[in-house]
Every structure is written in C-alpha cells, then in structure tokens.
Amino acid sequence: MVLSTETSERGLKTYGKHVFTGSVADSYLKKKGGADLTIFDDPSWVADSAKADIVAAAVLEWAVDHGATSFCHWFQPLASSGVRHGQSGQVYNMMLKFDPKTNEPIYNFDGDDLVRGETDGSSYPNGGLRATHTAGGYLAIDPASPIFLRDDTIYIPAIFVSYYGDALDEKTPLLRANDALSTQGTRLLKLLGLSDCPGLKANIGLEQEIFLVPRDQYYRRPDLQFTGRTVIGKLAPRDQEMCDHYMAPLSMASPALACMKDIQEAAWKMGIPLKTRHREVAPNQFEFAPLYGLNSVQIDQNLVVMQLIEEIAAKHGLAALLQEKPFDGINGSGKHNNWSISTLDDVPLFVPKALNAACDNKSAFPVVMAAVIAAIDEHGDLMRMSISSPGNDFRLGACEAPPAIITTYLGDDMTTYLDHFRKGMMEEYTPNKKTIDVGIAGIKPFQVPAEDRNRTSPFPYGGARFEFRAVGSAQNVSMVNTVLSIICAEKFAEFADRIDGGEDALDVAREALNNHWKVIFNGNGYDETNQQMLTDRGCWRIDSGVEAISTLTSEKNVKLFKSMNVLSEKELKARQDVLHDHYTGTVIMEAGSMIDMINQHVIPSVEAAGLKSDALTGAVKTLRAALEEIEEVETEYEKAKLARVLRLETMVDLRKQCDSVEEEVPAKFWTLATYKELLFLDSHSHC
Numbered sequence: 001m002v003l004s005t006e007t008s009e010r011g012l013k014t015y016g017k018h019v020f021t022g023s024v025a026d027s028y029l030k031k032k033g034g035a036d037l038t039i040f041d042d043p044s045w046v047a048d049s050a051k052a053d054i055v056a057a058a059v060l061e062w063a064v065d066h067g068a069t070s071f072c073h074w075f076q077p078l079a080s081s082g083v084r085h086g087q088s089g090q091v092y093n094m095m096l097k098f099d100p101k102t103n104e105p106i107y108n109f110d111g112d113d114l115v116r117g118e119t120d121g122s123s124y125p126n127g128g129l130r131a132t133h134t135a136g137g138y139l140a141i142d143p144a145s146p147i148f149l150r151d152d153t154i155y156i157p158a159i160f161v162s163y164y165g166d167a168l169d170e171k172t173p174l175l176r177a178n179d180a181l182s183t184q185g186t187r188l189l190k191l192l193g194l195s196d197c198p199g200l201k202a203n204i205g206l207e208q209e210i211f212l213v214p215r216d217q218y219y220r221r222p223d224l225q226f227t228g229r230t231v232i233g234k235l236a237p238r239d240q241e242m243c244d245h246y247m248a249p250l251s252m253a254s255p256a257l258a259c260m261k262d263i264q265e266a267a268w269k270m271g272i273p274l275k276t277r278h279r280e281v282a283p284n285q286f287e288f289a290p291l292y293g294l295n296s297v298q299i300d301q302n303l304v305v306m307q308l309i310e311e312i313a314a315k316h317g318l319a320a321l322l323q324e325k326p327f328d329g330i331n332g333s334g335k336h337n338n339w340s341i342s343t344l345d346d347v348p349l350f351v352p353k354a355l356n357a358a359c360d361n362k363s364a365f366p367v368v369m370a371a372v373i374a375a376i377d378e379h380g381d382l383m384r385m386s387i388s389s390p391g392n393d394f395r396l397g398a399c400e401a402p403p404a405i406i407t408t409y410l411g412d413d414m415t416t417y418l419d420h421f422r423k424g425m426m427e428e429y430t431p432n433k434k435t436i437d438v439g440i441a442g443i444k445p446f447q448v449p450a451e452d453r454n455r456t457s458p459f460p461y462g463g464a465r466f467e468f469r470a471v472g473s474a475q476n477v478s479m480v481n482t483v484l485s486i487i488c489a490e491k492f493a494e495f496a497d498r499i500d501g502g503e504d505a506l507d508v509a510r511e512a513l514n515n516h517w518k519v520i521f522n523g524n525g526y527d528e529t530n531q532q533m534l535t536d537r538g539c540w541r542i543d544s545g546v547e548a549i550s551t552l553t554s555e556k557n558v559k560l561f562k563s564m565n566v567l568s569e570k571e572l573k574a575r576q577d578v579l580h581d582h583y584t585g586t587v588i589m590e591a592g593s594m595i596d597m598i599n600q601h602v603i604p605s606v607e608a609a610g611l612k613s614d615a616l617t618g619a620v621k622t623l624r625a626a627l628e629e630i631e632e633v634e635t636e637y638e639k640a641k642l643a644r645v646l647r648l649e650t651m652v653d654l655r656k657q658c659d660s661v662e663e664e665v666p667a668k669f670w671t672l673a674t675y676k677e678l679l680f681l682d683s684h685s686h687c
Contacts, residue, residue, distance in 0.1 A: 011268070018066065019271035020059055020154075021146035028058040043143040052111025059147060060095060060109040063154045070094050071109060073117040073139040073158040076170040076303065077124040078575065079582035081389055081474040082228050082323055086307035089160070091119055092153055114156065115141045121160070121168050125581065127574025129166045136163045142171065145300045148270050157300050166571050170478035173566050174296055177485035178202060180564040184492040185341065185349075191499045192367060193359035198344040202485055205292040206302045209333035209473050210309055211284050211321040212256050213678045218319035220673035223593040227586065228323030228474070229391065231594045231651065232602070232658040235329045236676040239283065246281045254681040259316040260286065266308050272301045282331040283679040292338070295481045302335070303476060324391025324472040327675065328655075332395035333473035337480055340465040341488070351464050352429040362428065363506055366421045370509035371495050372466075373408065373418075375487040376459060377519035379560070380406030380540025381551040382487060383459070386480040388545035388579070389472040390586040393648060402458035402470050404548075405531060406540040407521040409457035415520060422513040426506075431463070456525030486564050493564075546583060546640045552576040580636035587643035588630070591623050594651060598658065601671045606661050608669040616661070619654040626650055 016024055022037075029035040032054045045051040063071070072090035080087035097108040121130040121137025130137065138161055145157035160169035167173050178201070185200040218224055223231045250257040264274045267290075276289035288305065290298070306322055313320040325332035341349040347358040352365040376383065383406050387396075396404045410418070413431045420427060437445040454460050458470040471480055491512075498508045518537045523530050535541045542548040551557060553572050561567040567575065598620050603613045626646040630639050662670060 011265075014269050015273070016269070016271035018149040018269045019146050020062055020148070021271065024062065025058065025146075028062045029054070031061065032057045040143065046115045046141055046143055049111055052115050054111075056109050056111045056114040059114065059154065060107060063095065063109075063149065064107060066149055068149055068152050068154050069096070070153045071113065072153060072155055073119075073141070074155040075139060075158045075160040076476055076478065077160070078127075078168065078170060078578045079125040080170075081472075081476060081582075082391065082586060083582075085310065087303050087476050088307075089119075089124065090155065091117075117158065119160075121162055124160075124168060125578045126162075126168055127577040127581075129162050129168060129571070129574045134163065137161070137168055138163070142175065142296065144175075144294065145297050146271065148304070150270070166574070167567065170476050171296065171299075173571075174299070174478045174482045174485070176566040177482045177489065177564065178296065180489035180566060181341070181485040181492070182344075184489045184496060184564075187496040188368070188371070188492045188499075189343070189359065189364070191496055192364040192505060193361040194343070194347070194364075200341055200349075201344055202295045202481060203292050203340050203342060204295045204298045204477075204481060205290060205338040206298055206477065207287055207289045207334070207336040207338070208302065208305060208309075209280055209285060209287045209335065211282070211326050211333065212259065212286060212313055212318045212681065213284055213321060214681065215314065215317050215319045217673035217677045220671070221678070222597055223590070224319070224321065224326065226593050227590045228321055229326045229394075229590070230328065230675075230678075231590050232597060232655050232662075233328065233672070233675050234659040234662045236674070236679060239330050239675075239679070240281055243281065245279050245283050245285065248279050250277070250279065251682050255316040255318055256284075256286065256681055259313055259318055260288070262316070263288070263305070263308050263312050266312060267301075267305055270301075270304060272305060274305065280331065280333075282327070284681055285331060285333065292340075295339075295485075299476065299478055299481065322474045324389060324474055325394035327679065328394075330679075332391070334395070334469060335471045335473045335475060335477060337468035337471045337477055338462075338465050339468060339481070339484055348464055350461070350466070363421075363426065363509070365429065366418060367495065367505050367509040369418060370422075370512040371491040372488055373519060374512040374516045375491040376406065376408050377516035377539075378491075379483070379487040379557075380519070381542060381548065381554070382483045382557060382560075383468075384540060384542045384548040385551050386483040387468075387470045387472060387475070388548045388583075389475045390545070390583050391474050392470070392472045393545055393644075395472065396470060402456055403525050403531060404458075404470075404541065404543050405525065405534050406458055407519050407525070407534060408466070409454040409460035409522050410520055411454075411461065411522060414461060415522060418513060418520075422510045422517070424510070454522065454525075457521070458525075482566065486560065486566050489564050490560055544644060546580065546637075546644045549576055549579045549583070549640070550637055552579070577636045580640040584630065584636065584639045584643040587647045588627060591627055591646060591651060594654070595620050595623050597672065602658050602661065605665050605669045605671055609665045611661065611664060615657055619657055622650060622654065 016022055026037045029039060035054045039045055039051055039055065070092045072092050074088055074090050076087060077089045095107055095109040096105045098105055117139035119137050120135050122132050122135035139158040142157045142159060148155050159172045161172060162168055181202060182200040186197045189197045260277050267274050273291050274288045275291055278287055280287050309320045348354050349368050355365045356362050384404060417429045433447040435445050435447050460467055468480060471477055495508050499505050519539055521534060553576050558569050558572055561572055598616055603616050606613045630642045633639050633642060
C-alpha cells in the first residue's frame with residue numbers, strides 16, 4: 001500500500017480510522033456500559049433497545065471526535081448504474097436537538113435513530129411497488145456492514161423496503177440469498193461430514209477498471225457528460241495496437257498517478273485496502289483491486305470507491321469514466337467478480353484438500369463442485385441476466401471480455417479429475433506443476449501452475465475461486481452475487497434433499513456432472529466455430545441484454561426465487577420492469593446526445609469546412625423518428641426492444657457517417673474533443 005503524504009508508520013495507523021469496526025469500535029464501545037466488540041457477534045443486538053442505545057452512544061462519540069455532526073441511512077436504489085452519482089440514496093440529518101428551556105443545541109443520537117429510518121419510496125425506480133399515494137419506504141441497518149464516515153456525516157449501511165416488505169433496493173435480495181446459501185450449504189456439508197459447520201458465507205474481490213480523461217476535454221463531449229460513453233468519434237492514429245499501456249509505469253508527468261494515490265489514501269482511512277493499482281490495456285485505462293471479503297461488505301465498499309474515484313478525479317483535473325465501453329474500438333472496462341464460498345470459520349469450499357480434510361471425506365469437494373457446475377448450466381440465463389448492464393452491450397465478446405455464452409473453464413487438471421470422478425473413479429486431486437527453466441545461470445528454475453489463464457471464459461475456475469469476468473464496470477454487483485448465491489443454494493438444497501432421502505452422495509454428484517458436463521469448456525471462447533458448437537450443445541446463449549433481463553420472470557426463475565425466499569413474483573416483475581426501463585432510458589439519453597451533437601457541433605463543423613450536411617440532417621430525422629416510436633409503445637419490455645434496435649443498429653450506422661466526416665473536417669473547425677485529445681494523458685499538450 002502506497003500513501004501519498006504520510007510515512008509508512010503514520011499511514012498504517014490511519015487505516016480504518018473512518019470506519020466503525022475493529023479496534024476503533026472496540027475503544028468507543030468500552031466507554032459505554034462495559035460493552036465491547038462482542039456486542040456485534042449476535043446481529044439481534046439491533047432488536048435490543050438497550051444494546052442499540054449503547055452502540056449509538058459509542059458511534060455518536062466517535063463521530064463527534066472526527067468532526068461529524070450528521071448521519072444518514074445509506075442504501076442502494078435500483079437501476080443506478082451510469083446515472084446516479086455514488087449509486088446510493090441518503091438523507092442527511094443532524095445529530096442534535098435543542099434544550100427547550102435554554103434553546104442550546106445538544107448532541108442527540110439514540111438506538112432508534114441508528115437501527116431504522118423512513119423515507120419516500122415512490123420517487124425511486126420501483127416497478128410499481130410504490131406510488132405517490134402509497135409512498136412509504138423503510139430503512140433498516142445492515143449490521144454486517146460497518147458504519148463509515150465522510151466529511152461531517154456518518155453513513156449507516158441499510159436495506160430499503162416498502163410498507164409491505166417488498167425489496168426496493170439492490171441489497172435486500174442479496175442478503176436473503178446469502179441466508180439461503182448458508183442454510184442449504186450447511187445442510188449439505190453436514191451430510192458430507194462437517195457436523196459442526198457454523199454456516200456459510202460468500203466472499204468476493206472486485207477488480208474495478210476505469211478510464212481517466214482530461215476534464216477540460218470531457219467538458220467538450222456532451223455524450224460523455226450525459227451518458228458516460230462516446231456515441232460518435234473516430235479512433236486516433238494510435239490506440240492500443242502496441243499494448244504499450246498495459247502495466248506500464250504510472251507517469252508522474254500526468255495527474256493520473258497522484259489521483260490514484262489520493263483515491264487509495266481516502267479508501268485506506270475508510271478501511272478499504274485498495275491493494276493493487278495499475279494501468280490497463282487501453283490508453284488512459286486503469287484498475288484498482290482490493291483485498292477479498294464478505295460479498296455484501298465488498299459491494300458496499302466498491303460503491304464507495306466508485307464515488308471516491310469520480311470525486312477525487314475532478315480535484316486532479318480529470319474525469320473518471322466508469323461506463324463499460326466509453327470508447328469504440330478499444331478495450332472496455334469490467335469489474336471482475338472473484339467469488340468463492342467458505343464456512344463462517346473459513347473452511348474454503350473450492351480448495352479440495354482443505355474441504356475434504358475438514359469433512360474427513362475425500363468426496364466432499366467433487367460433490368460440492370458437481371452442485372456448482374449443475375447450477376451454472378441450469379441457470380446460465382440468470383447469470384447472463386445479472387450482467388445485462390447497458391454498457392455490456394458493446395463490451396462482451398471481444399477485447400479480453402468474454403462472450404455472452406455461459407460456460408465455465410476448469411483447466412485440464414480439474415476437468416480430468418472431475419471426469420474420472422463422474423466415471424466412478426475416486427482419487428485425490430493433485431494439480432500438476434510446470435517447471436520453467438529460462439536458461440540463465442543466475443535465475444534458478446521455478447514452478448508455475450500447469451493451468452493457463454483463459455480470459456475468453458465468462459466464469460473460469462482459478463483454484464480456490466471462480467472469476468465472473470463478464471461483469472460490467474459500472475454495475476452494482478448485488479444482483480450478480482444474489483444470483484450466484486441463490487443458484488448454488490438451490491443445488492445444495494437439491495443434493496441435501498436427495499441424500500437425506502437415502503440416495504448416495506456420490507451417485508447424486510455423478511448424475512449431476514453427467515447431466516451438466518456440457519457447460520465445461522476450456523477452449524477459445526472467441527472462436528466463432530466454438531461459439532456455434534457451444535450453442536448447439538445447449539449452453540445458455542442470450543446475445544441481447546434486453547432478452548436476458550426478460551428471463552427474470554420465466555416460470556423456472558420465479559419458482560427458484562420463491563422457493564429460496566429471495567424475491568416474490570411481484571418483486572421479480574417489478575425488478576424486470578425497472579431494468580428494462582433503465583436500459584431504455586439510457587438509450588434515450590444517448591440518442592438525445594447524438595442529436596444535439598450532430599445539430600450543434602457536427603453539422604456546423606461540416607458546413608464551416610465547406611462540406612455537405614444533407615445526410616447528417618437526415619440522420620437527425622431518423623433518430624427523432626426512432627425515439628417517437630419508442631414513446632408510442634406501452635410496455636417496458638417492448639420499449640427496451642425498440643431501444644436496443646435504435647442503439648445497436650440505427651445509431652451504429654449513423655455513427656459511421658459522423659466519424660467519416662470527422663476524418664474530412666480540418667481540426668480548426670472540429671469543435672468536439674477527439675479521441676486523440678481524450679485518450680493520451682502522458683503525451684497530450686494540455687496535461
């Protein structure tokens with residue numbers, strides 16, 4: 001960890017000072033009624049008014065000591081990616097009241113203030129679950145996610161539900177799915193020999209990719225300002241052909257390095273260790289990666305990091321672009337969701353020796369893997385739905401992003417091991433090691449894993465974890481991880497039911513592997529022949545994000561979500577409508593930006609250069625007609641289907657016209673910032 005202004009000793013001491021957990025929380029709790037961190041061991045403290053008051057008093061003292069005077073319940077409204085700054089909702093309330101006799105202000109914050117809140121639920125995307133005349137939205141603290149502090153405010157992570165308990169946010173279904181995973185996974189592990197299993201948890205690590213561009217040039221791009229991506233713009237003479245940007249030194253000649261260091265430092269104080277920073281493949285593309293942790297907490301922290309990135313970039317004269325595909329023709333940005341499951345006391349389910357030893361059962365690991373593989377194959381539609389962010393339309397299937405065909409890469413060693421298992425053999429998993437001898441006297445031969453990296457797989461196994469590579473950079477990944485938890489919970493439940501019913505665990509696992517073997521694919525996912533082969537094989541392939549979203553309310557998926565008590569049919573329908581509406585709204589903003597840019601910039605530039613603009617005038621008419629057609633249809637699904645055609649067909653064709661004239665118009669007449677001006681911080685004269 002590199003801090004920008006403090007010595008390493010002082011820097012280590014500042015870690016987590018702005019988050020109420022660990023030693024920070026312990027020191028304040030001990031001042032209040034003899035409590036300490038053990039008060040958090042049982043989450044039911046939130047229902048005990050005496051304990052809640054103790055925690056609130058400790059939080060208040062910590063907050064005041066750090067200059068905070070306000071608090072808020074911090075929650076995650078639906079359909080926020082790409083439009084809502086910070087992707088969160090909150091109302092700031094001062095922690096004080098006035099003495100009625102003296103009119104003097106007094107700090108005031110009690111257990112009731114801490115554990116629950118109320119706000120308007122009708123003005124957030126809700127899919128019809130709330131209306132103006134029934135608008136109540138209710139907030140409850142998430143005790144697993146620590147309270148944090150920014151500026152003069154403490155933020156209390158919370159869920160957001162309606163008067164009837166319907167989920168209005170991203171977090172509620174995630175926590176429900178995590179409970180289902182723990183309950184059903186514990187059942188299965190106990191049947192496999194882990195009799196004292198305390199429960200399960202899902203852990204993730206999120207690799208956040210971004211672009212940083214000069215802010216003065218960003219202001220010359222209405223499309224970037226309003227939509228996060230360039231709807232027109234030709235490639236510069238140089239882009240990423242030489243792979244010269246990837247992991248190159250972060251130059252002190254540009255503001256990017258100082259910006260990234262400040263982001264790391266701000267996150268560090270909030271207990272978010274962004275361990276890794278580096279340049280990514282495309283020009284002006286960068287990445288942060290944190291340490292691994294509980295999925296719900298990591299998602300909260302990722303949203304905070306995304307907000308920090310945007311705000312701190314502005315202080316360095318930069319604009320941060322979090323959208324999946326800001327620029328045509330070069331790599332887009334992902335948020336690789338590294339995912340694993342462990343017991344609450346940290347026995348990893350995807351590490352063969354550790355799990356088998358804990359269960360005293362050499363078949364425990366292949367049984368668990370069989371359940372996961374079956375879940376991927378059976379519910380690939382939901383996995384595809386979960387990554388259907390608008391920006392992924394342009395990202396999936398090229399430039400190191402996997403295609404929209406759901407398979408899993410296991411590598412030759414794991415595939416061979418499971419193949420032998422399904423055919424009746426029982427052996428220990430022993431991954432091969434490869435020795436590399438580079439032929440240099442001073443560098444001794446060294447070992448590397450025998451398995452390679454397959455960056456064309458949407459869900460590769462990496463030893464101890466799977467990596468959901470297809471996730472988009474702008475996403476709140478709660479739905480992604482809700483899906484991973486719930487599909488595994490269902491399969492764990494199915495396996496446990498059958499074993500409880502008298503079937504042999506090995507027979508259940510082998511049957512599952514034989515039925516779902518087709519989802520394992522270790523080859524090149526970009527090869528069109530392979531893509532057709534996988535499609536013919538019956539792997540889930542849904543090229544359209546709009547169509548993937550519509551699978552949320554299929555009979556199979558409604559049954560799944562209801563059986564695991566995660567979302568009702570009503571909640572699923574509402575969520576599906578919200579996602580379709582979010583897609584359509586994104587396209588409407590993009591088309592509107594394209595119309596304005598053609599009218600206010602491209603046509604005047606073309607005419608100033610003495611060129612004809614008739615085709616461009618016709619392009620504007622085409623766009624307006626398409627927008628009118630979208631407005632005329634009634635359902636969110638039909639609107640989204642038309643919006644997808646507008647975005648991926650009509651606008652792509654019209655973009656070619658704009659990019660063609662950009663090549664012809666002299667630079668002195670072109671008023672929009674070009675890719676050359678946006679994408680090369682290290683060499684751009686303005687920086």
